[in-house]
Amino acid sequence: MADNTELVQRQVEIEFPYQSATGAAVSRFLTALRDDKRIWGLKCPRCQRVVVPAQDYCDVCAEDMSEWVEVGQEGEIVTWTVVRNENTLYPHKTPFAYALIRLDGADTSLLHTVVARDYAAIKGGSRVRAVWKDERTGHIRDIGHFAPVGEEA
């Protein structure tokens, strides 16, 4: 290739709208967040785990699930990362934490965010509690975030 070839970079923007069916179990889970500020799981008839968020089948046993179990608004942090960099895609201004949270009565961990006064104080087993949005639409982020117990207000 000649040295003076101008190398051209193509600019592409791809943007499409999507509407994803959530199915019966997730729909019921989401409407309960919206209408009642309650968090429900489904219990697997084989392995007996309570799966939160609710879904139609057990990921481990592949069994259909139909036994609804309400779980707590509080739980413990299983693991987490504190986000220090900025990105418009993030749900909160930084710093905040992404965390896997095992709610009381659940056997699985829910992925959500934690907003805290002191991130250095977060550790495995830290107790957190759901902080609800006032305007809820039937979305997992109707729970605005989780906060360390005692910092919910």
Added chain:
Amino acid sequence: MRNAAVVGIGQTHHVSKRLDLNMAGMVREAAQRALADAQLTFNDIDAVVIGSAPDLFEGVALPEQWLAGALGAYGKPILRIHTMGSVGGCTAISAFYHVASGVFDKVLTVAFEKQSEAQTTWVFSAGSGGRSFSSGAGGAFAPVARFYIDRWKVPLEMGPRVAVKDRGNAMRNPYAHWKKGAVTLEDVMNSPMLWDPFRYLESCPTSDGAAAMVFAAEDIAPKIHRKPVWVKSAVAMTESLTMSMGMKALPPAAVACAKRAYADAGITNPRKELQMAEIYTPFSWIEFILYEGLGFCDEGQGWRLLEEGVTEFGGSFPVDPSGGVISTNPIGASGMLRMLEAALQVRGDAEGGHQVPDVRQALGHAYGGTINYHAVMIFSDTKP
């Protein structure tokens, strides 16, 4: 290599929108039907092969990661296949080789699409050859049809007659998306022109649906199903993306794929040794190009097969008795539906009156991309 057979077949009833099921629920429905057909459970399965269109089609990155649990793949291997519209065919082929290789005895394979959740035809041209032009799928295939018409001086009603055949056939298939009744040539000719020469009724719908099959090794297949359907050929071929076939109206990869498939099956005269075929015709005129590419007739003669009634439901070599892709198009699943319908025909189990009499061997075909990916399977009632 050892022999393998289809021992389970399942599909959803294909519709415009499955709001009642998410993606996981939809693939589960097809998988559970295939497992019920085989009288097996998820626990009996050794590996899962899953196929779908590009992530961008439905806006879910890595769907196989999400769907593994829904398909009983916990603690087992799952492999995702992706070759655009041919993916369902290639996925079935991969599942077959999982068993034929001797590595796995019982393999579940599933392919799916939820077109209602996205803008698939425009995503197609965002990720494919027409990325700079947004042609849509019909816009990409129409010039190929136009080239075929001009080259062979074909009467202009022949494309519409494919739609008449396929939409009529769909009325005998309870799983088909198209439910509005048989159409006349006049109906098709009067439907709006979308991408000349493709009219509305000559174009595939956007469907939500899933397809599933279970393959089993030769020693256990007869114990699982009263009538295992044996695989004689499973071949996939590719050519370049840039529509080199447009200069010949004969896709080289289809020709090569069929040639190899017939050689593997010991077939020298496809229209005599096969009793029917399910091929991938999303837009009317593509049908004739595929007849020729798959060796059903000489080049330039494809349209005459339909003109003479050969490929009609009651003809000597019915093509797409299910109604084909023109009547039902959950893209990722459409290729597997061709394979699954061909297998059902061999088994004699095509429901709702679309069974062709006395099918002993049948061909399933899928294409993808800009007609550059091809997949062919040949099914038989006799173990090779």
